[in-house]
Each structure stands twice: as structure tokens, then as C-alpha cells.
Amino acid sequence: MDFASTTPRLLADALVDRLSRTPRYRGVPRDGARAAADRVVPLLTGHPLG
Secondary structure (H helix, E strand, O other), X not given: OOOXXXXXXXXXXXXXXXXXXXXXXXXXXXXXXXXXXXXXXXXHHOOOOO
């Protein structure tokens, strides 16, 4: 969609099209807290996790 040539009607049609679709979500890693701890703990303690 080009901003300069978009009309209110084209924008409305595009919104209706997108909002009527079933969403597809990306997978979310389940180890996020552990990964964050692996990076933060060594900075706070001076010792690597292991």
C-alpha cells in the first residue's frame, strides 16, 4: 500500500481484509527466563552460571 495514493476506501477495505483473517502467531521460546538469567547473573556476581 502506497501512502500517497491510498484513499479512505482502500484503507478501509485493507483493514476489513486483515481483521477478518485468522491470526498466525509466532512461536514463543519457553526458556526466556533462564536465558535472561544466564546473561544477567554473571554480570551481577562476576561468576558464570553453570
